[in-house]
Amino acid sequence: MASSKCYEDRLKAFAVELYKINAVKFGEYKTKVGLMTPVYCDLRVIVSYPKLMGVLADLIIESMPHMKDFDIVCGVPYTALPIATTISYKVDLPMVMRRKEAKDYGTKKLIEGFYKDNDTCLIIEDVVTSGSSILETVKDLTAANIQTTEAVVLLNREQGGEKLLKDNGIKMHALLTMTQLMKFLKEADCVTDETCQKVADYLKASQVDASVLNKTKLDRLKMPYEERISHSSNAIAKRLFKIMSEKKTNLCIAADLTDAAEILNLAEAVGPHVCLFKTHIDIVEGFSEVFVKNLKSIAEKHNFVLFEDRKFADIGKTCQLQYSKGVYGVSSWAPLVTAHSLTGSGVLEALEQAEGLAERGVFVLAECSAKGSLIDDKYVKATVAMGVEKKSLVTGFVCQSKLFVEQPGFVQLTPGVQLGSSGDGLGQQYNTPEAVMLERGADVAVVGRGITKASNPAAAAVEYKKLLWDSYLKRISN
Numbered sequence: 001m002a003s004s005k006c007y008e009d010r011l012k013a014f015a016v017e018l019y020k021i022n023a024v025k026f027g028e029y030k031t032k033v034g035l036m037t038p039v040y041c042d043l044r045v046i047v048s049y050p051k052l053m054g055v056l057a058d059l060i061i062e063s064m065p066h067m068k069d070f071d072i073v074c075g076v077p078y079t080a081l082p083i084a085t086t087i088s089y090k091v092d093l094p095m096v097m098r099r100k101e102a103k104d105y106g107t108k109k110l111i112e113g114f115y116k117d118n119d120t121c122l123i124i125e126d127v128v129t130s131g132s133s134i135l136e137t138v139k140d141l142t143a144a145n146i147q148t149t150e151a152v153v154l155l156n157r158e159q160g161g162e163k164l165l166k167d168n169g170i171k172m173h174a175l176l177t178m179t180q181l182m183k184f185l186k187e188a189d190c191v192t193d194e195t196c197q198k199v200a201d202y203l204k205a206s207q208v209d210a211s212v213l214n215k216t217k218l219d220r221l222k223m224p225y226e227e228r229i230s231h232s233s234n235a236i237a238k239r240l241f242k243i244m245s246e247k248k249t250n251l252c253i254a255a256d257l258t259d260a261a262e263i264l265n266l267a268e269a270v271g272p273h274v275c276l277f278k279t280h281i282d283i284v285e286g287f288s289e290v291f292v293k294n295l296k297s298i299a300e301k302h303n304f305v306l307f308e309d310r311k312f313a314d315i316g317k318t319c320q321l322q323y324s325k326g327v328y329g330v331s332s333w334a335p336l337v338t339a340h341s342l343t344g345s346g347v348l349e350a351l352e353q354a355e356g357l358a359e360r361g362v363f364v365l366a367e368c369s370a371k372g373s374l375i376d377d378k379y380v381k382a383t384v385a386m387g388v389e390k391k392s393l394v395t396g397f398v399c400q401s402k403l404f405v406e407q408p409g410f411v412q413l414t415p416g417v418q419l420g421s422s423g424d425g426l427g428q429q430y431n432t433p434e435a436v437m438l439e440r441g442a443d444v445a446v447v448g449r450g451i452t453k454a455s456n457p458a459a460a461a462v463e464y465k466k467l468l469w470d471s472y473l474k475r476i477s478n
């Protein structure tokens with residue numbers, strides 16, 4: 001521990017510099033959650049003062065004599081990233097980076113950089129209030145098999161973050177506490193007694209209740225499927241969770257074959273190993289009422305749900321007609337369908353009101369596995385919000401990353417899964433079963449050609465089923 005007088009003088013000088021560059025401001029500021037605070041810390045500005053960044057890194061390094069015991073460091077995105085980079089460079093300790101979202105599908109992981117299973121990691125953060133940002137980083141590092149037990153932060157606002165982190169097994173080291181910062185600034189005549197008092201009163205009155213934060217946050221990624229039944233408002237999601245628990249499978253087959261008889265053969269062969277049987281009915285040659293009747297009876301026999309990947313994307317009324325009328329009469333035999341959010345919530349309303357099976361569900365497409373997809377963050381967020389609004393109908397979302405983790409009633413369906421291939425040369429991008437379950441948050445993985453093109457589809461289905469189920473068990477037991 002760096003406790004010499006000289007160290008304290010340097011720390012004090014650093015605190016004053018923070019004030020001078022406006023990284024610490026006093027007045028009336030609105031916090032993220034809309035409350036007023038008399039002190040505002042914006043450490044982002046430090047990147048414009050490289051010498052000060054160097055001083056900060058030195059102070060942190062000196063305060064953590066055991067830093068070299070860690071295998072890697074990781075900054076909490078985004079403000080702490082340059083701080084972590086500077087420390088990593090100075091100590092020659094490798095760094096990894098956590099993505100806030102796995103945006104560029106396919107090649108990019110949630111944790112970037114080189115690391116090994118069970119590497120120990122020191123988390124670096126700028127300011128801690130509740131500690132929840134550090135915990136989000138811990139969650140992704142843990143999912144990548146990286147061990148995290150300690151974090152070092154520039155400023156502890158002393159509002160309960162340290163306790164929440166401790167409760168979650170993370171020991172926090174702080175370069176400065178807010179009390180110490182105020183003391184230094186007062187001694188340097190940067191602030192008045194009145195400001196110090198205001199800040200002290202504010203800290204006392206605005207403690208984050210760690211027990212509330214600990215208790216109220218649900219995490220679907222840690223919950224067994226059967227426990228999620230009671231959180232769902234959609235009948236098909238409930239049925240799906242039950243089937244997955246009973247059959248011990250989270251595999252959805254994409255039966256993209258064009259011959260009706262071959263589809264029925266496939267359904268018989270893989271039926272015992274899947275929870276969902278996904279079709280694109282408009283590619284089928286030989287579609288008939290008998291075909292539908294046979295498919296339905298195989299679904300009943302092997303206890304899986306028929307799922308037509310229709311991707312409705314028109315105005316509500318047209319989607320309603322496409323769903324219930326025409327040659328395929330989808331709403332009479334497929335309890336599950338997909339829809340785009342592109343044209344607004346009228347589509348969901350229309351699908352709910354259409355004639356057809358009494359129990360039905362919709363997977364809303366929030367992200368696409370195809371390379372160059374035009375879907376952006378704003379679209380993804382609006383799609384999830386739209387689905388949440390219609391939770392009686394919405395079974396879940398088709399997506400590629402961990403969305404809606406605190407909403408265990410929804411199912412994440414993730415296509416683009418294949419062993420031994422990264423793409424099909426036509427835009428499709430593949431991940432392994434382990435990656436979609438552990439890194440991308442899938443609840444159900446969709447496998448198409450990985451099974452349908454295998455020499456023995458039933459054996460391939462068993463292999464995918466095992467890999468996916470083992471990854472799920474690993475995820476909930478971590």
Ligand SMILES: O=c1ccn([C@@H]2O[C@H](COP(=O)(O)O)[C@@H](O)[C@H]2O)c(=O)[nH]1
Nearest residue numbers: 254367368369415416428446447448449
């Ligand atoms: O983003 C998406 C949405 C849907 N799909 C569908 O999944 C299967 C994937 O088949 P593979 O043979 O495993 O590539 C296919 O039916 C797509 O329409 C998707 O791939 N990506």
